[in-house]
Amino acid sequence: MEEKQKLSHLLRPESIAVIGASGTKGKVGHMIAKNVLAHSFEGDVYFINPRRKKILGKKVYPSVTEIGTNIDCAIVVVPAEYVHEVIEDSARFCKNFVVISAGFGESGTVGHNRESRLRLLADTHGINILGPNCLGFLIPSLGLNASFAEGLPKKGHVALISQSGALAVAMMDKAEEDHIGFSAVVSIGNKMQIGAADLVEYFVDDPNTKVIAMYLEGVIRGAHFLRTLAKAHKNGKKVIVLKSGRTEQAQQAIALHTGSLAGSDDVFSAALEKVGAIRAQSMDELFALVLFAAHTNGTYEKTVNIGIVTNAGGPGVLATDVIAEFPQITMSTFSKKTKNALKKTLPDAASVHNPVDLLGDADITRYEQSIKTVLADEHVDIVLVLLTPQDQTPVDAVAKLLIDLQKKTVKKIIASFIGGVRVSDAIAHLRENDVLHFTTPRSACRAIAEFVWNKKVYSLQEKNVDTARRKKMRMIIDRSYEQNGLYFEDAAEIADLYNIQTVPFFDITDGLSANSRITYPCVAKIDNPRIVHKTDRGGVIAPIRTLVELDRARKHLLKTFQEKNSRVIVQSLLPVKMELIIGMQRDPIFGTVILAGLGGIYTEIFHVVDHYVAPLTLSEIKNILTNRVLAFLFDGVRGEECYNKDAIARVIYAIAQIARENSEIVAIDINPLFIYNNDTADVAVDFKIII
């Protein structure tokens, strides 16, 4: 609570000081001073500069301490080496700072040290610092531009948080063209202290904000980030994230098969999906999503039906193809009434089905009657109007028509005028009057699709641990420390604690005497905690059909793998129906991540794998199983019986619990898990725990 109050002082200040305000044109200190005064900000503004008396006609103070009153927020534009000093000096009168100055963590060792010291200062004095190395922030509803970006965007309900000041500038510039309004634009720069999550938390409570758009280059505290995004979602605020670059892979997990697949970028996407946030894939897509978000109020609850009206067949067909790509949207089937009405309106050659082709010679009356008819159809949620500027096309009149119609309907009209010079004025006119225009039907459809279905947010609350079970696992792991690490025997014992079935095995390291229960064909495997890719290294021999072959295999393995304490185990060969790989790794950002994919080459080559970010509930796991890449297992492909979703979900859940109940475990790998679509129980053929 305290945190939030502080940020509201920073982002909705009643008084502002510009420390390092300058009278010299072109200097950042001048731009900010000018920008703060340039709009309708009604709070008090103070300029600080010990070497000047007046700037922009306004009195200048030598320091914050000389003002004689407390200040809500100070913008700091002095050179990096003086930042620490001025903040320390001002701390008695001001607790919120925006450090514009560069020369910190982003620039070498000196800067890095400087940032560490500044962070320490902030923490010890209970000070909030936005930045350093940032653009500042803008709050259109306050008429406040506390940044060195020129101008002030329209007031609106989109909050933009950007780790790149330049991208924020580009976005505001684009937004001016598209008539997008903002509740706030905040540049977080080095996010030394105030990160994206802190701002999301603030905007969740900001009544002016409905949508939160972010550009990020990385996330530090994954769990905190997800918690705040989930909160936004619960409060009906859509979050859109564009993230660039790839974070470091979890080094400790690369030894494991599944580890090598977990591009942490996949984990990032899975994490966003978990909390109902949208991931934009490019700047362009971010712009398109924000455009749509800025002009709509919240999400659609169910599949959105689109009616298309076009004056050109080709683009209509192309848009139909595009709509088919997105399961969340569909081509509306018109009612009889609609078709009859269209039949009366349109020439014989025109189509009264969706897409409605008005033909190239469509005049404004034909446009008006058709669009009104389609809008009135109860099976239509959104009308997409495509226009190519043919000779008879009343381009500007159609724009005007759409503007009028949009004012009178709650259904969204989306325009896509295709062309260049002949449509540009009309497009500008549409935008100025808040009719949605997308350059391509595809970007419109993608945006609509993302706003359909209010995805459930899964629990981010860790379940309690089973302390008795945890103690037992603890003992097994402690025991393993005394030997060479965790052998298959130990892993199987842990699996058993969590009700994961493993294939029975016998240790034949010392000979075959006691192994009469072995059924053939069987498989012999080297077992040594230090040997990870045993199949690749020839540590698995199968099929073995006789006792003689088995003993030969045993000797061969012991000779090949002379690593200390190697053991040889034998298991029956089970019939193969379908193989999965289930793994656990610790992501440096988001913590425990479970991977579940198809066995063998299919995970590795074709990336048929889903990521599950812990904590997990059984119902979340089942939901992901049902809706992502493994879904086909439960659909009864080609008339086959379905696989047992509950059983697979329980294994995934158990793996998450093992990871939860012992934080020393670095990675887990079930490879393969044999699954069946008859009554046979799923069984882990190999089970590896890395500590």
Add this chain to the structure above:
Amino acid sequence: MEEKQKLSHLLRPESIAVIGASGTKGKVGHMIAKNVLAHSFEGDVYFINPRRKKILGKKVYPSVTEIGTNIDCAIVVVPAEYVHEVIEDSARFCKNFVVISAGFGESGTVGHNRESRLRLLADTHGINILGPNCLGFLIPSLGLNASFAEGLPKKGHVALISQSGALAVAMMDKAEEDHIGFSAVVSIGNKMQIGAADLVEYFVDDPNTKVIAMYLEGVIRGAHFLRTLAKAHKNGKKVIVLKSGRTEQAQQAIALHTGSLAGSDDVFSAALEKVGAIRAQSMDELFALVLFAAHTNGTYEKTVNIGIVTNAGGPGVLATDVIAEFPQITMSTFSKKTKNALKKTLPDAASVHNPVDLLGDADITRYEQSIKTVLADEHVDIVLVLLTPQDQTPVDAVAKLLIDLQKKTVKKIIASFIGGVRVSDAIAHLRENDVLHFTTPRSACRAIAEFVWNKKVYSLQEKNVDTARRKKMRMIIDRSYEQNGLYFEDAAEIADLYNIQTVPFFDITDGLSANSRITYPCVAKIDNPRIVHKTDRGGVIAPIRTLVELDRARKHLLKTFQEKNSRVIVQSLLPVKMELIIGMQRDPIFGTVILAGLGGIYTEIFHVVDHYVAPLTLSEIKNILTNRVLAFLFDGVRGEECYNKDAIARVIYAIAQIARENSEIVAIDINPLFIYNNDTADVAVDFKIII
């Protein structure tokens, strides 16, 4: 040859008649009359209208026959019902017509009959007809607009062929904005007689055309289409195709497993790839590809190295991510010299690595020196300049700089100015001066990638058939007609003719007496040409381990499948290493198509399947195997031995040959083909031929 000469009369006429020219503003006949006169066309122009004496100040003739001279090309704008008559009447003096009038094949039975009659007229009188139901055509280099689209685009080297007049109009409008020039714009309308392929053939020989862009809704004669595209490619002319809608699936092949996968859209893509043409996925992408094509001369021979210069870190990182998506382009590694030069130019905080971050306060000097340095690096082929309009950014000066630099270098400079109102003038300035500007780095990268690697065009020449072998197959098939169709025995015999190994089998329909050579475990299968999905229907029983089990299976199968003439066969169960599916089907457009994919669910669910359009050479097959979805088999995944590419290629080749040597065969299905990465030979477990 004759065909081509005719089209050159049509598309480069020295005299034009407008039949149905009108003096009434707003009428299509008036627009065309006006357009033909509006530009610098130097040929003779005649207006035909029996009810008018003068139009636009020009003498009007009652009919073509009254002109008293031959006419190269007549544009027909009379109502549909009079078209046949005027063409018939004019045929003595004119052999080339463009029928603008609608009301033909596109509009019901009456129109359809009208088009059939017109086509007959054209064929019997040796007449060329473009259209009907088209926009007309425009040849900028002749100053000729013979269409009802207003204006005339810039002269250039792109020929546009569009099945949608509206899309052509939109494209020309966009092209005006982007300063794209055309050698010709031709609307093909109903393509009754002159189709896309005929025009491609013409443009291959047109010295003014370097790139051919097309919008198509369908292709009729696939082989002819591919031959002309291949010819274009051989002549160094890039072809870009946007195709909408999905063609009909080959109905006769749906009975077969692989048949159901062959969305003929995949076949279309495979066909284009075969002849080195580019497929655009959307209008947007078509525009972007044409933009790039219009400003470049031909393709890049090898991987293109990109150097990025940006005044904003974020977009630079995003563009780096995008470049990583395309294997044909790469981030350039700068030479030491370049880095040293950049170090001297740039402030300490700036990056001298690729992407070069000039920082937000970059002035024009910093821009100039950096871009010049990067352009001079021999490891850089293309410089991508990203700009966001920050306060200190000299947006217009940078545009001017890029224009100057582009004039002095053969390397391409590509700009991407990110924003809205603050960059729009600069973008327009860049475009007017022929500096490439893309709205997003992604569309630029995609375009560059498509123009890298002069893909080999594969032979379109059918190989001679092996008549002896053909005769033998003929006999087997004839024999099958006398029975119930082709049994496994017959298919295996055919396979043997083509050196495809099948798993040995025994017919045990009548009992087990003679089958002492069966090795266990084995599999029993129902064998009946009428039963296609035998596995799904329970017609395959395995594993069978004893003679008793086998006889039980035999009886069970015969009881379950009481279809007349059912047989039961038995085969040994082979060890499974990797399964492929190889199939053949006849595509209604492109003819014989081979599919090769991963067995089981992986073809069906994950579409791990490649399409091969016949005719095929062994080297083409190997090339596709090496470069598409099955490539991983030959890479030695996870240290495994590679699979035998030559052997798999030979099977695919053999299937194509079987299809070639007997046109009665509707489909072939090897499902599965077991392949091995040791010395074991690949073997077809099931081999089905559908006639």
